[in-house]
Amino acid sequence: MEKRGKFSGSLGFILAAAGSAVGLGNIWRFPYLAAKYGGGIFLLIYVILVVTFGYTIMISEISLGRKTGLSPIGAYQALSKKYSFIGWIAVFVAFIILSYYSVIGGWVVKYFYEFVAGHSMSVAHENFFGGFIGDPWSPLFWFVIFMALTYLVVVNGVEKGIEKVSKILMPILVVLSIAIAIYSATLPGAMEGIKYLFIPNFAQFSPMTLLAALGQMFYSMSLAMGIMITYGSYLQKKDDLNKCVKRIELFDTGIAILAALMIIPAIFSFSAGDSAVLNANLNKGPGLMFVTLPKVFDSMPFGGVVGGAFFLLVFFAALTSAISLMESVVSTLVDKWKLRRGPATAIVAGGAFILGIPSSLGNGIWSSFTILGMDFLTFFDFITNAVLMPIGALLTCLFVGYVIGVKTISDEVKISSQFKREAMYKIMIKYVAPICIVAILISSVLEAFGVLKF
Numbered sequence: 001m002e003k004r005g006k007f008s009g010s011l012g013f014i015l016a017a018a019g020s021a022v023g024l025g026n027i028w029r030f031p032y033l034a035a036k037y038g039g040g041i042f043l044l045i046y047v048i049l050v051v052t053f054g055y056t057i058m059i060s061e062i063s064l065g066r067k068t069g070l071s072p073i074g075a076y077q078a079l080s081k082k083y084s085f086i087g088w089i090a091v092f093v094a095f096i097i098l099s100y101y102s103v104i105g106g107w108v109v110k111y112f113y114e115f116v117a118g119h120s121m122s123v124a125h126e127n128f129f130g131g132f133i134g135d136p137w138s139p140l141f142w143f144v145i146f147m148a149l150t151y152l153v154v155v156n157g158v159e160k161g162i163e164k165v166s167k168i169l170m171p172i173l174v175v176l177s178i179a180i181a182i183y184s185a186t187l188p189g190a191m192e193g194i195k196y197l198f199i200p201n202f203a204q205f206s207p208m209t210l211l212a213a214l215g216q217m218f219y220s221m222s223l224a225m226g227i228m229i230t231y232g233s234y235l236q237k238k239d240d241l242n243k244c245v246k247r248i249e250l251f252d253t254g255i256a257i258l259a260a261l262m263i264i265p266a267i268f269s270f271s272a273g274d275s276a277v278l279n280a281n282l283n284k285g286p287g288l289m290f291v292t293l294p295k296v297f298d299s300m301p302f303g304g305v306v307g308g309a310f311f312l313l314v315f316f317a318a319l320t321s322a323i324s325l326m327e328s329v330v331s332t333l334v335d336k337w338k339l340r341r342g343p344a345t346a347i348v349a350g351g352a353f354i355l356g357i358p359s360s361l362g363n364g365i366w367s368s369f370t371i372l373g374m375d376f377l378t379f380f381d382f383i384t385n386a387v388l389m390p391i392g393a394l395l396t397c398l399f400v401g402y403v404i405g406v407k408t409i410s411d412e413v414k415i416s417s418q419f420k421r422e423a424m425y426k427i428m429i430k431y432v433a434p435i436c437i438v439a440i441l442i443s444s445v446l447e448a449f450g451v452l453k454f
């Protein structure tokens, strides 16, 4: 048995957990959802969900990990044998996310390459993105590159290199994002975009806003996937759990808001007051980051360099998240099937690659195949975020609330810190969260099947 590593202190843990949390979810996914679902109202609901639901589930997972010192399946099993299936669901979801996450990771690498090659002008063209993802082979090629890089890091063991690299790159990402956001704010007409993002318009609320915000919250905080259990298992008893969770929340939400600040004001500016164009741009969906930001870079001095630097940093943010996804599946195979790390990593990377092929080609040569009206990538994204992650989170709540009992978690938290939100936590985990999740799940599935229309 290898000795289980420990983080040297809570800073190492916070950075690793934040490295998993901060990724494409913040920079690519959050801005397009906020743009689509009404800006301010989406942001408001999102933040409320982070500090209530998100807090509850994150502190539960981290405590489960630290208490048992085991990764997900082992942790559930150690506390109650019958419930190891919750861990299996988490691993399964991580595997699906890894498959399409790497497709988008590949898009990011492609954009980085284009900027380095000095093609920033052509990338800024309206049709560049559509042409790229519609190409028969190009998206597949970049997808393979991203998956291979993730494979290389995971197969060599994650701890040393990547942690050091993220310690340097994450702060640079923050600084660069602030600079780009400030620049975006100076574009003509950008103020309307800032208002759209920060002033909630309650008329734009719909159950879909809530559902999208909930799915995004789980996704962005890397919850319901056992990742926080695994990281929690490396924490020391003296580390302050409450503080750790607060820092991760702040960091993760901060980067998401920054990303939205880079993109949304720019959409308003480029739409030049034409509301039809504006609406079309706000609804661009998954392509938004890849369409709007290159235009921002094109309009700024040294835009080619800034664009190259930006996509490099997004690539690292995506890589640290993809690593956490792959690592969680690999460590399960190593623990449960007694595979060696090398073959296990090859199986996971190969499997995720095969599963990712439809997502990669779904906007191009396979665009005529749709599931419930969605292309493959959108479908996998929907099924994981709107269905499977909520189910995972629901099971976690029920497990803590009714199987092992809230006291198990609060005792663990109180070993080293105050549990300031304990009263809320108890009510959340036993009643509010399960009921809300079930309600949201049912409405989302009905919506997808066209029974309900929001």
Ligand code: PHE
Residues within 6 Å of the ligand: 020, 021, 022, 023, 024, 025, 026, 097, 219, 220, 221, 222, 223, 225, 227, 321, 322, 324, 325
């Ligand atoms: N949280 C990551 C992001 O925001 C994605 C992710 C989801 C990573 C689930 C791990 C687990 O990009």
